[in-house]
Amino acid sequence: MQDIKNALIKRLSLFLPELPVYDESVEQGMQQPCFFVLLMESSQVREVNRRYKRFHPFDVHYFPDRAAAAPREDCELMAERLYSEIEYIRGAEGGYRGTGMRHEIVDGVLHFFVQYNFHILREREPEIKMQTMTERSGIK
Template sequence: MQDVKNALIKRLSLFTPEYPVYDEAVEQGMEQPCFFVLLLESSQAREIDRRYKRFHPFDVHYFPDPDAPALREACEQMAERLYSEIEYIRGAEGGYRGTGMRHEIVDGVLHFFVQYNFHILREREPEIKMQTMTERSWIK
């Protein structure tokens, strides 16, 4: 889960190096324009045998420059960039593809929703092996 979040933060930092990216609540001193990455409610679904699917939905907030004359327009332009820039991200564990992308603008802040889903394979538990066996046979 942390690998996906770190990969998303890294990707945001690479395509907009002039904007800071925050991943936790910042009480004071938040420089705008900036991004704030929030992991929403994650979940897991069991599939066949040891295979599971994990769902990681994110809400990427974009706070535009408060002095910009058209906040909504700045948010719309950033949303267009985000659709292509964060569809594919690469973390230490591998690559991830964003799905279910959508956005909305609330009170001059862009909320860009994206979900990164992937499969995991749990380790197989060791099998109990037979220790000894006594065999008897006779012929009639």
């Protein structure tokens, strides 16, 4: 989970290096324009045998420049760019593809939603092997 979040933050930092990317709530001193990455409620479903699928939805906030003449237009342009820029990200454990991408603008802030899903394979639990058996035989 942390690998995906770090990969998304890194991708946003490389995409627009002049904009800060925050991943925790910042009470004071937040520079705008900036990105804020929020991991929403993750989930997991069991598939076949030891195979599971995990879902990691993110809400990438984009806070436009407060002094911009048209902040809504700035948000719309940023949304168009994010659709292609964060579809594929690469983390330390592999590559991830974003799905379910959509966006909305609420109170002058862009909310870009993307979900990164992947499969995991649980380790097989050690099987209990038969212990020693003593056999007695005889004729009655």
